[in-house]
Amino acid sequence: MFYEVYKSLNMAFYFILFNLPINFNLQDKWRLVPSFLQVKGLVKQHIDSFNYFINVEIKKIVQANEKVFCDADPLFYIKYLNAYVGTPDLEEGYNVTKPTTPHECRLRDMTYSAPITVDIEYIRGNQRVIKNKQLIGRMPLMLRSSNCVLTNKSDFELAQLNECPHDPGGYFIIRGQEKVILIQEQQSRNRMIVDEFKGAIQCQVTSSTHEKKTRTNVIVKNGKYVLRHNALSDDIPIAVAFKAMGICSDQEIMQLIGTDDATMKKMSPCLMDCHNMKIFTQNQALTYMGSKLKVKRYQAGNSRTPVDEARDLLATTILAHVAVENFNFYVKAIYLAIMVRRVIDAESNKAAIDDPDYYGNKRLELAGSLLALMFEDLFKRFNWELKTTADKIIPKVKAAPFDVVKHMRPDLIANGLFAAISTGNWTIKRFKMERHGVTQVLSRLSYISALGMMTRVNSQFEKTRKVSGPRSLQPSQWGMLCPSDTPEGESCGLVKNLALMTHITTECSEEPIAKLAWNSGVEDVKILGGEEINHPAVYMVFLNGNILGVTRQFKKLIRIFRMFRRRGLISAFVSIYPNHNQRTVYICSDGGRLCRPYIIVEKGQPLVQQAHLTELDRGIRKFQDFLKDGLIEYLDVNEENDSHIATVEADIDPYVSTHLEIEPFTILGVCAGLVPYPHHNQSPRNTYQCAMGKQAMGTIGYNQKNRIDTLMYNLVYPQCPMVKTRTIELTNFDKLPAGQNATVAVMSYSGYDIEDALILNRASIDRGYGRCLVYKSSKTTMKRYSNQTSDRILGPSRDANTGKVIRAHEILDSDGIAAPGEMVENRQVLINKQMPPATLNPVAQGQPQQVDYKDVPITYKGPVESYIEKVMVSSNAEDAFLIKILLRQTRIPEIGDKFSSRHGQKGVTGLIVQQEDMPFNDGGICPDMIMNPHGFPSRMTVGKTIELLAGKAGLMEGKFHYGTAFGGSKVKDVCNELEKHGYNYHGKDIFYSGLTGEPLEAYIYSGPVYYQKLKHMVQDKMHARARGPRAVLTRQPTEGRSRDGGLRLGEMERDCLIGYGASMLLMERLMLASDAFSADICGACGRLASRAWCHACRSSAAVSTVEMPYACKLLFQELASMNIVPKLTLKKYC
Amino acid sequence: MPQSDSRPRVMLEEFRVKNAPDDYGMADEKWNFKKFTKNFRIVIVRLDSFEMEFDLIGIQPAFANAFRRLMLSEVPSMAIEKVMIKNNTSIIQDEVLAHRLGLIPLKADPRLFEYKPEDATDGSECNSLEFSLKVKCSYNKLQSKESYRPEDLYENNNVYSSQIKWHPIGNQASVHKEADVSPVHGDILISKLRPGHELDLHMVAVKGIGKDHAKFSPVATASYRLLPEIHLTREVNGVEATLLQSCFSPGVIAIDADGRARVNDARYDTCSRNVYRYEEIKDAVVLSRIRDHFIFNVESVGALAPNIIFVEAVKVLRDKCKSLLDELNTL
Structure with missing residues (x-):
């Protein structure tokens, strides 16, 4: 033992003596990622934001x-x-509520919401009354938010609530529909943005306060600087604006903006202007501004002078976020001066123009802040309505004193919120904001599609605009947004996805931060003159876009802030960073900033060390502890740009490195994380997979059998991929997989594999490969009408002669609802519902019960039969009967079904081959699937070839290999494993032809590849028509598969026939097979005749019958109705 | 390449499989019965109840392949074809349950049964076997308080193939024994149940062939490979010899006492061709396979012994030839 101590002492001594670098093995630092996700979860941003909203x-x-x-x-x-x-509760009648669960709401088409109650103090009669817990509305609840029943429940408890433990939550349930409020990307507010607009430099600030949202510009106009604002009808010369704010002398103005020669030269025309206009005092300036005010239309009675109005405008509307107290405009003037300064700088130095796409200037709006906007608007309207009722009722003399509580209608706020979430139309009256498509129905096609939706970021840019800037990948998005996951087509680059470790901040209070800044040497600008403020050694400090003060020691300020943050004395999400060109320090504590955690590096050593990771492994250390101990910190985009971040330990430069990446694969998002070896693929392939992973069927949750969705796809035997990634484990994709490991042989087989088509093995299909379940549901409600009548359901009808149940009603139970387990065929009735003929007029008293109910059966439509999985009978929010029927189909892969690997390589089944015809190798293995090798050269999906190798080696070793991005099992190791088990090092085996029995000339690359079955199946698409329904108006065949429509012979096809000269065929296709019509035409006047009688000529002498398209006849009639007479000139045909 | 005999070979080159230049394949060869009987040999290497390895030597690939194909797809076996579901309250869907049941291999000897005529509605004693499965899951009344394992909490929480019961029809009870027709393996998990779940099924097994559905295939797989042959063109000694040894399956290359490598037994080489990875010994070997030496491997699913499956395949081929001849003779 003594020796041990001696040895360790000795070792320590050595390290101290020679300052040897201690070789820390931080191999396991990826373990921080799961522990981060344990704390934060994949959708924590939504939940955090919502929690902040409902609690604070x-x-x-x-x-x-x-x-x-x-x-x-x-x-x-x-x-x-x-x-x-x-x-959360449900209203079961007046003042009766019952606690509810999300799943009950899903099944019963209810809204998962909680009451909003307030404590109020008000006047009733002449008494002051306090009433607690007064209901004013209902708030839709986000699943897994602080008030949701699912939070802090164990897996077992969740199972009892019919909820999947892997379901991320973060969405709402409105009338049974799962709705997600997408993350909205916006330009950050209250920040100066210098940009070039039509060649002119301008500095723009979008101010936003609780009351107002305005935009102020300082622009260059004819070499002069002017202030532009929406509330002003004309631009105001900048000097006038300064004078209106009480900075009257030219000297003071210049001192605020800057007193160097270049600036003075540029400013002199503006000052001259002022003199020319004879504006010298504040009052004169305000009078001038008052004359430029926009005339408000609905301003009655208010007799304020234009001067007052202008002063008011200046105080509250122009640069609204800069607070003005007692009409002391000094801070606002400094702010305006900085804006002018920025424009002047940008004129001479183009580098000073801000990049509008820079992600540090973006803020992400989440459910919480969007709902807050909505709620405030509705709350204001609610109060306004209370006021108007009070105005109306109080003057009337009444027996009982006016009790305002009786006039509080909770419906207004509840319905307003429900409607906004269910339609996605965000109309905020006070900001004149109107946005559409804010919410979307949560896609439950697969687990990944639901998860992918929760991390989606929507941009406000117009999709139709052909601009590349906002669409292209910005370097500042590094680590925050997934570089692969974006849709193709019109919204490419506008819809983005969060990376794995991204966190979105919620707002935290400014006061303590301001106080800390004051204490760290920031001086108030109010007591300083222009010269001091603009002194070259002085840095201006901004807090959330507002001027906080100036400091001489910005480095110390930053150091103190970072130290405090690492010590946990201020919020971990406060960021501070300098801008040396502008000589400013920005401190941010606002919500919606993107940030992610990094390991702190000090003196070339990462602070996280192996000992910490061991503790993490043993469970005695959590992610929060790393944060608390100052080993890890969050950096937002702006601060990230002020840091030196090493990607791997080897990259650490002891002199500059400040941070170390936790794990590089976290720059990818959830969807891209599924791809094994994505760093070996051509980048668009990963993007394609991100889109396709969302269409793959598999498992959507442990509660999938309890759900009644309108459409649900499940795989019968889903498998965990042989080649996993860390992300797969972190997102639980291995527990809710969507695909199967198919043994793939990369070779050509028959001609049915061209253009990415796949060959499938019949025996594999027989044994269950690619089998899927398709669930569809139909539902109906039994309504009760105002005239005391209601819908009803009748039992099955019987044939009058035979006494047998008619075919359409064969599957009905005696209650008139289809029985579970029955097979339903096309046009069979699922629910034999009937409706009363009159629903509005009250039925006369004493009148016998109506007999002539109208049949409105719910029937099954579809060429392939289904089975009834289950029937649900319940009641919905309107207290009406709700009947839901879940229908099931089991589908076996067939020719034309779409499959895809995880590398953006999709293909349809081209041929299904008997097992004996498939090639086989020495071991007697027949592939499940044959893929044509031509799929590889142009697509360059090297990752897929490695997945195959790693999968094959994994089979031999009985383990999963990892294809994690920028890591994973090495090809060399994998190949050595193959060799060890007697396989070819390169993964190529000898195959024998199943047809001739002789060995194939080429060695075949074969092994397991994870294949996803995509939702596109022939059965849902196949369509043909000989005869069928026609449109009423034009008598042409209907359009579309759902209406059994015809197949259109389009313009280009028509051109072919014209070019070929097949006029009779054209005639047949375009008229006879479509809408041929025998029209009577009067040869004398050329008009259409009716029933062989020309009304114009009053004769039938010259009427003859002409074959023409009905659409043509319709056109003539329509023209005639517009007083244009088309006339036909008839000639003898032969 | 020196070859002691005139056995046809296929050369395993580094990047492709190549026939000898004078070899046009055996398809063109005129078939000679005398020559065939002289050369043809069958050697049974290994035979146990489920698996058999045997060699067909001196036969054309067309024949060998025909046997392979017939074993896979045309030798009949019995499998559950119809499932009448009286009650299924488990979470597994009716279709999926029926599919799973179909894939359970049965011990019933297909030779004792006839094909069920397509138009027949009811099966008879000579063409169908009837089974039933009736399981209900309930709480285990004797459960101990400590355990939370499903097998302790519930009764019948797992349904296994051993729970399938045979119902003889007609004279079947006297002809067959339950042990002869029931599932081959009793431990195949059919479904999991929880209290309140119930299965009540009636099943009919019929005779069928693998062409119709893979469940009727009597083999798990039946395939062959060609006999590998390794020829050393030069002496390989010392380090190179051990390297060479490592490139092949264990036991294929032996090293003599003097450190010289020699081919011990090429039969069980997996033909991984990893020797081509090493420039230094690449030239020392010629890999090939004997084209008319087929090493068959038949894995039975359990109903029939593998040797019988092969004989059945020969019979199927014989019958096919017969019917073809009959057809030709009627012309």
């Missing part, structure tokens, strides 16, 4: 609008004392 922000909103007064009674008021969001 809603109280702030209510507080900001806390008082409601009324014009009729000056003593009357309502004061909101507090607001709460409760736990």
Whole structure:
């Protein structure tokens, strides 16, 4: 033992003596990723944001609008004392509620919501009354948010609630539909952005406060600087603006902007202007501005002078986010001066123009902040309605005193929120904001598609605009947004996805940060003059876009802030970074910034060491502890750009490195994380896989059998991929897989494998490969109408003669609803529902029960039969009967079904071959699938070839290989494993032809590849028609498969026939097979005649019958109805 | 290349499989019965109840392949074809359950049965076997408080193939024994159940062939490979010899006491051709396979012994030839 101590002492001594680099093996630092996800989860950004809203922000909103007064009674008021969001429940009748679960809401088409209650103080009569827990509305609840029943439940408890433990939550359930509020990308507010617009430099600020949202510009116009704002009808010369803000002397203005020669020269015309216009005092300037105000239309009675209006505008609307107290405009003037300064700088130095696509200037709006906007709008309207009712009712003399509580209608806020989420139309009246498509139905095609949707980021850019800037991958998106996962086509690059470790900040309070800044040597600008503010040694400090002050020691400030943050004394999500060109330090604590964790590096050594990782492994250390101990910190995009981040340990430069990447594969998102060896693939292939992974069928959740979705695809025997990635394990894709490992032989077989077509083995299919279940549901409600009548369901009808149940009703139970387990064929009735003929007029009293109910059966449509999986009878929110029927089909792969590997290589089944015809190798293995090698050279999906090798070696070793991005099993190791088991090093084996029995001339590359079955199946697409329905108006065949429509002979096909000269064929296709019509034409006047009688000529002498398309006849009639007479000139045909 | 005999070979080159230049394949060869009987040999190397390895020597690939194909797809066996579902409250879907049941191999000897006529509605004693499966899951009343394992909590939580019961029809009870017709393996998991779940099924097994559905195939796989042959063109000694040895399956290359490598037994070489990876010994070997020496490997599913399956395949071929001759004679 003594020796041991001695040895360790000795070792330590050595290290100290020679300062040897201690070789830390941080191989396992990827373990931080699962521990991060354990804390944060994949959709934590949504949940965090929503939690902040219902626990903090809603109280702030209510507080900001806390008082409601009324014009009729000056003593009357309502004061909101507090607001709460409760736990989810359902209203079962008046004032009766029952706690609910998300799954119940899904099944019963209900809304998963909780009551919003407030404590209020108000005047009733002449008493002051306090009422607690007054219901004012209902809040849709996000699943797994703090108030959801699913939070902090064990897997077992979740199973009892019919919920999948792997379901990420983060969405809403509105009327039974799962809705996601997509993350919205926006330009950050309250920041100066210098950009070039039509060749002119401008500095733009979009100010946003709770009340107002305005945009202020400083632009160059004819070499002069002007202020432009929406509330002003004309641009205001900048000097006038300064004077209106009380900076009256030219010297003061110049000192604020800058006193160097170049600036003075540029500013002099502006100052001259002012003199020419004879504006010297603040009052004169305000008068000038007052004359430029936009005339408000609905301004009645308010007799304020234009000067007052202008002053008010300047204080509250122009640069609204810069607070003005007691009309002291000094800070705002400094702010405006900086804007001018930025424009001047950008004029001489193009590098000073901001990149509009830079991700540091973007903010992501999440469910919480969007709902906060919506709620505030609705709350204001709610209060306004209370006020108007109070105005109306109070003057009337009544027996009982006016009790405002009785007039509080919770429907307004509830329905407003529900409607917004269910339609996705975000209309905020006070900001004149109108946005569509904010929410989407959560795609439950596969687990990955649901997860992918939760990480989706939607951009506000117009999709139709052909601009490349916002679409292209920005270097500042590194690590925050997945470089692969974006759709193809019109929204390419506009719709993005978060990377694995991205966190989106929620807003944190500014006061402590401001206080810390003051204490760290930031001086208030209010007491400083222009010269001091613009001194070259001085850095200006901004907090969330507002001027905080100036400092001489910006480095110290930054150091202190970072130290405090690492110590956990201020929020981990506060970021601080300098901009040396602008001589500013920015501190941010606002919500919506993207950030991700990094390991801190000090003196060339990462602070996270093996000992910590061992502790993590043993479970005594959590991710939070790393954060608390200052080993790891979050960096947002801006601070990331001020740091030196080493990707791997070897890259650490002791002199510059500040941070170390936790694990490089986390730059990819959830969908791209499924691809094994993505770093070996051509980049678009990974993008294609990201789109296709969402169409793959498999398992959607452990509760999939309890769900009744309109459409659900499941695989019968889903498998975990042989070649996994770390992301697959982190996202639980291995537990909810969507695909199967197929033994693939890369070779040509017959001609049915060209153009990416695949050959499948019949025996594999017989044994269950690619088998899938398709669930569809139909539902109906039994409505009760206002005239006391209601829908009804009748039992099966019987044939009058034979007494047998008619074929359409064969599968009905005696209750008139199809029985579970039955097979349904086309046009059979699922629910034999009937409707009363009149639903509006009240039935006269004493009238006998109506007999002539109208049949409105729910029937099954589809060429292939289905089975009834289950029937649900319940009631919905309107208290009406709700009947849902789940139908099931089991589908076996057939020619034309689409499959895809995880490398963007999709193909349809070209041929299904008997097992004996398939090639086989020495071991007697027949491939499940044959893929044509021509799929490789142009696609360059090297990752797929490695997946095959690694999969094959994994089979031999009985283990999963890893194809994690920028890592994973090495090809060399994998090949050595193959060799060890007697396989060819390169993965190529001898195959024998199944047809001739002789060995094939080429060695065949073969092994398992994970294949996904995609939702596109021939059975849903096949369509043919000989005769069928026609459109009523034109008498032409209907369009589309769902209407049994015809196949269109289009313009290009028509051109072919014209070119070929097949006129009779054309005639047949375009008229006879479509809408041929025998029209009567009067040869004398050329008009259409009716029933062989020309109305114009009053004769039938010259009427003859002409074959023409009905559409042509229709055109003539329509023209005639517009007073244009088309006339036909008839000639003898032969 | 020196060859002691005139056996046809196929050369395994580094990048392709190549026939000898004078070899046009054996398809063109005129078939000579005398020569065939003189050369043809069958050697049974290994035979146990489920697996057999045997050599067909001196036969054309067309024949060898025909036997392989017939074993896979035309030798009949019995499998469950119809499932009448009286009750299925388990989570497994009716179709999937039926599919799983179909794939369970049965011990019934297909030679004792006839094909069920396509138009027949009911099976008879000579063409169908009837089974039933009736399982209900319930809570285990004797459960101990400590255990939370499903097998302790519930009864019948797993349904195994051993629970399938045979119902003899007609005289079947006297002809067959239950042990002769029931599933080959009793431990095939059919479904998992939880309390309240119930299966009540009636199944009919019929005779069929693998061409119709893989479940009727009597073999798990039946395939052959050609006999590998390794020829050393020069002496390989010392380090090179051990390297050479490592390039082949164990036991293929032996090293003599003097460190010289020699081919011990090429039969079990996997033909991985990894020797071509090493420039230094690449030239020392010629890899080839004997084209008329087929090493068959038949893995039976359990109903028939593998040797019988092969004989059945020969019979199928004989019958096919017979019917072809009959057809030709009627012309």
